[in-house]
Amino acid sequence: MNKAKWIIFSLGSILLYADGNSQTEPMSVDGRASGQWAYTLEGIQSSFSNQAGLAVMKGFGIAAYGEKTHWLPEFANVGLAVGWSTGTNSGMSVNFSSYGIEEFRQNRIGLAYGMRLTSDFRVGVQIDWYQTSIESYGQNSQLTFRLGGIYNIFPTLMAGFHFSNPVGMEISGNHPLPSDFNFDLEWLISSQLSVGTGLKKSIDENPGIKVAVHYQIHPNFKLMFGTITQPTRFSFGFSLDLNDFRLHSAGSYHQHLGFSPAAGITFER
Template identity: 20%
Template sequence: MRSLGLAGVSSVLVDGFSVINNSAGLAYLSQSSVAVSVQNRFGINDLNIFHLSGQYRLRGDQAIGLALASTGIEGFRENHVTAGYGLKLMNAFSIGVKLNLTNYHLAERGNLFRAHADLGAMYQVNNRLKLGLVFFNPFQITRLREYDEYFPTGVSFGASYLVGNGLGLYSEVSKTELSPMQFKIGIEWHWLEQLWLRTGYSHTNSAFSLGVGIHRKYLTANFSFVHMALPGGVSGADFGYSW
């Protein structure tokens, strides 16, 4: 995904995976799209994450999206289904909501189902500055079955600033109930007409990222790599088609 090349900054991005990142971004899409991505974690052959995303513009400033995700290793599998909707309330401000259904399968314990909803907002302050906000699981729909505990809630706030015509600066801070605050920064450079270069840093795990994006007519491709102090690196690629 594009966000991987920006060290995980996602709440202000409008692209083929907006339904996953921030559903409010769906309302800013200029085209409908389909996209597929794969990520490999820590160089382990079987530890891959697959995403399939479809986003469709409706009449007016609104759009819907559907995404599927799957990951797992021997004895464990995690599958996600995400449905999202984004709407512009005014020219510069949009809101979004998405419903996430997750199935965990453990060979020794069977299946555990989880459902939660996220809320998002996006504000285009001016031609250069954009803000994004995501509330994770604010309604606490389900509990962990075995421990009678709520799934954690969280919030993510991001900003992007366009410097000149080809350089974008990104930042994001996020916090959940079960993890410390995370800070991420990223830079995206529109180097050539059809080529983007990206880099980023996340302080939580001392992660540095590099990414390349290619956009030609209706086709897009992104390639990213993240180096972490521990336990290793993450690599990813995605391909999309828009119309």
């Protein structure tokens, strides 16, 4: 690794560690625009957050995102998901995410399944395979899993919970994989306005509080705002509905690490 790329790698590792891995785990663009409030999302976007949301898929879907994390040079942070219905009450997804540079990269492939247990309760599970590659040191890989659920408390109030890597698997002896618990609430105030709050707790970190607002300013255009307290981050974005396609854009700001723009596209039919 040449000196310039070593500096980029070292800086990136420090910044991402300081950011509590919040930008490196898979997350839809709508979730990035909402302070990581994403665990009541349903459909193909749930592949990147709460796999219980796959239970409502009616056909076929594709979602992709890319983020320029803190404008780090040569740093890639991308994700892709393909999902399909497996019946009237279930769906599956294969998804992929990657971040890093050529000399240091972590890739993840997941196989997810979501199903409806009752009219108000959906559950989901995903098997993940992580691979970390470091130039001159080789590769390490590890299997882990994540699981979650979505429950309609009332017609206008929804709760989502999710555990990633609940058993604390490590990619190597000194490099644990992210282990997070998320709990989100979504209140549908009207057909145009929804507000949400949530809790995120990572191992060895203080819990973070999430708050988000989604406003459907037009039948085809939605504005999103959010914040999370651990690490402190403010975010915003929008989505544009073009029939089967939807375009997504987001930006998040960290007080010390700076701005991270993101964009994505989804297709569902």
